[in-house]
Amino acid sequence: MIKKLVLGVLFSLGFSVSAMGETFLIDVRTPEEFAIEHISGALNVEYQNVASWAEKNNVKTDDDIYVYCRSGKRAETAKLSLNEKGYTKVTNLGGIEDVKASLGR
Numbered sequence: 001m002i003k004k005l006v007l008g009v010l011f012s013l014g015f016s017v018s019a020m021g022e023t024f025l026i027d028v029r030t031p032e033e034f035a036i037e038h039i040s041g042a043l044n045v046e047y048q049n050v051a052s053w054a055e056k057n058n059v060k061t062d063d064d065i066y067v068y069c070r071s072g073k074r075a076e077t078a079k080l081s082l083n084e085k086g087y088t089k090v091t092n093l094g095g096i097e098d099v100k101a102s103l104g105r
Contacts, residue, residue, distance in 0.1 A: 022060065022063040022064070023065075024063065025042045025066045026044075026045050026067045027042040027069070027096070028045060028050055028075055029047075029070055030046060031044060033070065039096065042068075047067075047074040047075070051078075061086045063089065064089045065082060065090045067091070068093040068094060068095060069096070071095045072093075072094035078090075078092075
């Protein structure tokens, strides 16, 4: 609970760096969905491209990566593809409404 609260405050303020390394909030929906609504501070990388994006952008395998989508299904697919590439700290936050609720919005 505290971690979600801290993450909410950091992301709402636009921070992307944690004490232990980078922290990424990634919206894995389409650019069209992202344009309509997204969480402040989130990057938009479609779920099928997230693992290659992470490798291309030199994301460390122990960086904190949080993914969300509309319902959580694409976020879970993204999480699994990142795990397959060796990323160990990936969290599926579920759908955008779940994220907004955890941020108190």
